[in-house]
Amino acid sequence: MNPVAGGAFALATVGKVVLFFTVLMLAVMLATIFERKVCGFMQDRSGPNRVGPWGLLQVIADGIKNLLKEETMPEQAVRPFFLLAPVLAILPATILFAVIPFASPLPTPWGLVEMIVADVPIGFLYVLAIGSIGVYGVAMGGWASGSKYSLLGGLRGSAQMVSYEVALALSLVPLILLTGDVRAPEIVSMQQTFTAGPATYATWFVFPLLVGLFFFFVSGLAETNRLPFDLPEAEAELITGYHTEYSAMKFSMFMIGEFAHVITVAALVTVFFLGGWDIPFWQGDNIRVLSDGTVIGEPTWWKTLLTLGAFGLKTSLLVLVFVWIRWTLPRFRYDQLMDLGWKFMLEAVTVYILVIAFVILGIEAVGIPAGGWYAFVLFLVNLALAGALFFAMDRGTLIRGGAKGARSAGGDAAQGQGG
Amino acid sequence: MVRVAPLDGKAASHPSVRALRERFSEGARRVESDALGYPVVWIDPRINGEALRFLREAPDQAYDLLADLMGAHAGIGAPIQVWYQLWSMAHGRQLRIACEVPMHDLELDSVTDLWLAADWLEREVWDMYGVSFRGHPDLRRILMPENYEEGFPLRKDFPLRGRFSRSAQVSRALSRDLIDIYAVDELEMAGYAVTDDGGVRAPPERAAEGGAPGGIRDVSPDEQPEDALEGEPILINMGPQHPATHGVLRLVLQLDGERVVRCSPHIGYLHTGFEKTCEFREWNQCVPYTDRMDYLAPMLYNIGYAGAVEALLDVEITERCRVVRVILGELNRILGHLLWLGTTAIDIGAFSVFLYTFQERERIYNLHEAYTGGRITTSVTRVGGMMADLPVGWTAAARDFAATFPETLDEVERLLSRNAIWQGRTMDIGVLSADRAVSYGVTGPTLRASGVAYDVRKARPYLGYEEYDFDVPVGTAGDVYDRYLVRVEEMRQSVRIIEQALERLPGGPINIDDYRIVLPPKGEAMGSIDTMISHFKLVMEGVRVPAGETWYSIESSKGELGFGIVSDGGTKPVRCRFRGPSFINIASLPELVRGELVADVVAINASLDVVLGEIDR
């Protein structure tokens, strides 16, 4: 069966866009209620439970209420930018999803439909390019509000997102080194086991690129402004940061944008490191569409559904990790955040790229073909690197409080004085 | 006129009294004794600066802690009294210097150069009594609004409900000119020129608009730095309605980027007039007011107040009452520290810790409720005893709490103490050196975190604290992290004290058997005519406290909690002064946050553990 082409392709794409946007919005709604329930669970509370079954309709109530609430326009706000900012916050997060494959290809009477909205050749470079637009929403919202709290939030947000953009992009370089491709479907295939076609690594990239996953995830946390990197909206200091002055639906759009961003980052981690829609320990779902149109494996509709479920499950687990981190950790301080970004992450990622490059060079010189053993060697290297990394990041060595240095190194401060 | 307990030989032989008499023979004529026994030296108001300088600087005096500086007014026409309550860390001596300032010449020398604590305290005396202090750098109202026009509230000629009608008060409050709300120093920061005589001139570009300081551009062009690349500082207003100010504290911050150049705290948004209102209440009716001052650890205030009045009455409470008060006091120390821990964690971003500590607080609330019926507003003490004896089963519940509470504390410590972000956010932040801390009059865990082992429970034991075995944790660096460690350790020590107290809790009556002070049991009141008369008089008039004055202090969860009380022998206090430790501790904030980041302001403010009810009173 050949991939769909021509008019059927156009129709299928439109269908996918519509379906996809709906699913994403639904997922955002579920993510908000999921976050509230999970945080309730972590804090020994019940969370929303009055509206609908298990409080599931809570989000709908919030949505309708915000839709009908008075929109405020602060006197000192710069009107066009004030209105544009929420749009810019929500837009990149949603269109990022276009390049994410979320299930195995679906066979239809008109041909094989790949479950990705746009399989662009530039792949995740598109992700990086669009992702960096998100900063405009934050910066613009903060500046245009005409409030100093918003301004500080916006400034923090733009600095933070620009800084971590670098680490985010660099943390994907080892992935290119390994796969030689930037297309997301290709990256998913590389993590599956195939007997025919180009060689693959037969394992999820979480193993050969463990440290890369860590960098990508941390940068992703920072990109989405989630704790411990939620400085632009640090509640204790800046009320709600750049969206302090926004009310009603405009505020909701910021929130939707944030959650869509979280889901996007979780989906990207899934695709890049957790095998995408691949179901582990089962070879039946190994379906690959080569660039010349040949299809390896047997696509069926139920496999599409199953893999969709696998993708959803992996993504939700990652969202759970996001929520879990948020309700556990304290928040960084602004300068610590910048230090971490520029003085540590950037260098560490660069070193990591070099190490991986040399190891790959070495492996290929030794002559191990791409596959399980190739990945295993890389995994061992990554384990060693991870050990070194966590040793370096241990308390006291990376994040420092003030510069006054009143505290001598080590030693517990509080000591009993004889009673 | 207020009479004072006669001077005994002990007070006269106090080394400071002798030295003062030798040095200022005429100026320090009158020496009396406080109800607690330490000497009170009445000095001539004209030499107050000189005498206090001597006491602060002479090496054999070295009164380095200005515990309190308060005013008192005995009645219309009487002179205003100003008390300086001193404590010497080195010699462990207590002394009170007092002066009577005549109404026609309300002026004293400022002692702000001797003790930093005097800054706010003198402002408060000015605000409440209109005594001005020569040489004070910034003498203006502190608790009342800057443009308060009704007078000096604590003078006896000031009516309890103010001079204006209620509607006038409301409409004046709402129609205040924004410039009146801003203080002089903020206007200065915002580029307004403040002339020597107190006038205010708007910056040129704003004068045309007639606007108030509020826009993003705040510094007038002529004040801008030469180098345009340095940019201009911005002024942000944090509070009074802000999630991280723990109430209605208002901080005006001048920022260079995110770094604080200048911080000016504004208080008084919760000034409730406790001290004035208590002058219109009977001695026991004041108890409910005390728990509304520190609503984080209410019983400590109840206990301290009752102790102060009992010192004036010179009665000895029963042993059972003493132990019960120790248990309740330590429970409330835990209660206060737990709220501190939770809210500080929120401020640094760890929200869940707040809910974990609140679960433990709920358990203490249950104990409160079982005993007093109230969760926060306990009003548990009465002069001469408690409101009632402990209910059946209460001690078992308290024992259970003491046994299980440390587990939660361990959990919270696991979340925070070795957390890299927590350490990074708290270590080396807001460092307060021991000298500065003492000079600021800072007390409690904040002082101990700076390495000074001053705890009233050890320095001047009350309620038999000398019989308990407990440690006073002391920090070394004096930063936010040390304050955190010290408070966590204090909670553990409090558990130790509670366990010991529950162990030794004796039987017997909880109240003294003097029916002129405590209500007799109903059966007895109905049975004998004497008791019935006492009952009637207590209910209709209240306790009569002999004329005298005292300044009594206990260790509350925030620091040294002082009660300066004057009685004229009636059923109501003439003066009821509460020395809230938070009021004095928060005065050190501008120094602590200078040069730090905005996020640190929040952490440092939280680490001082302030409660606005006590700051503003």
Add this chain to the structure above:
Amino acid sequence: MKPLDTLPTGAHPGEGRLDTGIPHNWMTTKLDYVINWARRNSLWPMPFGTACCAIEMMASAASKYDIGRFGMERMSFSPRQADLMIVAGRVTYKLAPVLRRVWDQMPQPKWCVSMGACASSGGMFDNYTIVQGIDTIVPVDVYVPGCPPRPEGLIYGLLMIQEKIKGESLADPRARDEAPEAVGRPNLPPETIELVAQPFGNSTNQNRMSGLGPTSALARSRDRRERRLEHRD
């Protein structure tokens, strides 16, 4: 003294009227139902906490009482995103303009809960500094008695707000009237403020001493104002 039933009902002219005079039809009632359902189930509180009551408000949000069950756990510290102002604690005259401003910054529809005796009436502080009931400053929808009210009490008050929202209608143009010119003015007429602030209960032994001479504070403050005016000219 005027009898209490002559008191005006509040700032909203339409408030307290059951019959709005507008015919109801199926469309408006169903729409009202949906909108009111959403509004009452998504009340984001703006915690205006000042004193003891604020601690009980925190307790209401904590694990044991958890107002998050009603969708109210999202405490909105920015008034722009809040629907419900909970004034918890005593409000002083110094704080009054702040309270008014925060209320004015909240977008419609908005409701106000006065939590505790002090916020509702001044409570036990009938003195020179405490506002005798915040309804002299902002319109109040529900008063929660108690000193402080228990969390159950606050939750009951919040449920009453939900009940109140159930009865509202979009079709009533007077339901959410707001007078922009009233910003910075008391919420009640002066005579009403005097009336509600009359001494009562234990405070009857206090009286207003008037006609006393000016103090130097008066002089100082007045001087400053006059001088400032000069500079402005």
